[in-house]
Amino acid sequence: MELAKNSHLSKIARELKPSGIRKFFDLAAGMEGVISLGVGEPDFVTSWSVREAAILSLEQGNTSYTANAGLPELRNEISHYMQQQFGIEYSPNSEVIVTVGASQAIDIAMRAILDPGDEVIIIEPCFVSYVPMVQLAGGVPIQVQTLKENDFKILPSQLEEVITKKTKAIMLCSPNNPTGSMLNKKELEELAAIVEKHDLLVIADEIYAELVYDEEYTSLPSIPGMRERTILISGFSKGFAMTGWRLGFVCAPMEISSAMLKIHQYAIMCAPTMAQYAALEALRNGRSDVDDMVKSYRRRRNFIVQSFNEIGLTCHMPGGAFYAFPSIESTGLSSQEFAEQLLLQESVAVVPGDVFGESGNGHIRCSYATSLEQIQEAVKRMKHFIENLQSK
Template sequence: MRNPLSDKIVTIEPSGIRKFFDIVSEMKDAISLGVGEPDFDTPWHIREEGIYSLEKGRTFYTSNAGLKELKEEICKYLNRKYQLDYNPNKEVIVTVGGSEAIDIAIRAMINPGDEVLVPQPCYVSYVPCVSLAYGTPVIINLKEENDFKLTRQELLDAITEKTKILVLPFPNNPTGAVMDYSDLKDIVDVIIEKDLFVISDEIYSELTYGAKHVSIASFEGMKERTITINGFSKSHAMTGWRLGYAAGPEIIMKQMLKIHQYAIMCAPTTSQYAAVDALRNGDSHVQSMVEAYDQRRKFLLHELRDMGLTCFEPYGAFYVFPCIKEFGMTSDEFATRLLREEKVAVVPGTAFGDSGEGFLRISYAYSIEDLKKALERIRRFIQKLRIKDKN
């Protein structure tokens, strides 16, 4: 019988995040600190708008690019938050989560052999999406001593004559790193000089602690070469609604829309109506969630450092990225033993790229009570390892 599978898809590894959750689901009394999902319910006014849309029979397809009202609200939001000015009719597409937006942006922009720069550690989908589009992912290994930010020299060293796109994944999953105005300014002239395009994944833009998020598209000369990716999953606790969007130059958005038309048709109608209300009336709820995350962030960081673990301070998203190199185990070995011996699930740093070796991703999208219980177990596990090393 002929092989039914694509050679390309067979070479792609499944997500390194999932295997631990499969074990946790069957393990009694286990605590998971691994899921990158808000523990808050979607605010009631947003759910209510979704329910109302169903009651009114708004269950038909929307236009391919999304509801006109939603695209207009997205443009107003991007303008008031990040000083970005987009045409809702030509420069915005509503997608099935930010993940679809990333996928169709990559597919619309690269030809076989084009190189795409991917700073790691980072979200797991960029490299597979580039590979599936027959592009060449080029990894830039970010360093702890630079707070996992992309530096000007690292960018310059990675660029070749085949480089076309830079993925900019900040605020970052898994490290929590952010790039502020000065950090971005250092790389903008390189991007323009080398004639690169940017896919800027800003899904965590609302979740920053301290300095306000800055979009690279807001710099002079960058809007016309940047696809800005965002959505509602993290900011408005709407993961299951599966709604994101992309904003960028019309010439690119036209081609992204073709892929979206043929593969998806349109994003979920109910979710789009709910998102209109999220953008119009959701700021106070977002702020409340950010304040809760910040409290957990500070608590988790304090406790990990009190255990003697090195952990740089994250200023975005809802993750910490402590170093466990002192124990002489791989990240996968450490996470596996922690789960089996203390029933706490975290994600090994290598799930986000080879440069994540020696680190763990711990999410604080959980209650303080759950964090306290999990940290007690982590502390006990670490103490056992250190006692064993002394003996």
């Protein structure tokens, strides 16, 4: 007997939408001579000393499971890093978990705190996985659209409008993917007051905390009253150019981290051992390499933002990450139309802004995590594309 189509799939799995980013990556992969401003990963190779540490761990036969929460020495180093960089103390024994990338950390955070029907406020534009992760954990995502007039920063009044008795948490990413916007200390304090007032939690995705350019970074749990209300997500992918190593970490109060660890134990067991030894080296001796990358990103950011504004694509100056989020509204095209036509006509790949939420419509995400020479050529092609549109 033939099974009915989709009869064995859950309702959530059936209705889950595929990532909107992949469509353009797949299109670009089949073309020659494409300059990609779409990929959200560093163009730098992981530092040699970090790679060497992983190789040494293999040569020494360190191929067994680690503790579920991660190597004790790595958790100690993460705890030290959080204290030194941001002034926040976490117990390495009970409040730090090493995860398979920051994405897994977000996943187990959602599953640890959400009951069916609990609401999570998602600030858009946002990383494409946030909404599905809430849904997969049985929660209800409540999307709040930010405005380009505010550099895509959330306003306290916008949060107050959507908080209900079912609200459990706020998902926050600063510096933001895809806009590059970063909340300063005063703005975080305003958000913290609302969180305390309504007895909420915050899942703070701070994976881009190393990549800031104009002002000192403030980590949310360093704000008075927020350490006990924050599940801090971070990792090694962006700041340390270790995307393929798939290593992240989460810091949270013991009650929450203990619940997350149980889920992590059953779902993952532990993060890859050799990647953990690599991360240990990155934290101990990789600071100068991070600083060099930040200097390079700053030069690229300044060039690409200035260039976009000069060719008529209005763009705010991002405070962090490695994304620019220019408006393409002046072209009369939608985000999808602009991205498709630019790829087909000029062989430049960008990501349409609406895949990051409705408030991203009329914009495109452009990663400047590629060489300055490639960026210069991409801008040249984009200028030609816009001039052709205007001549029609």
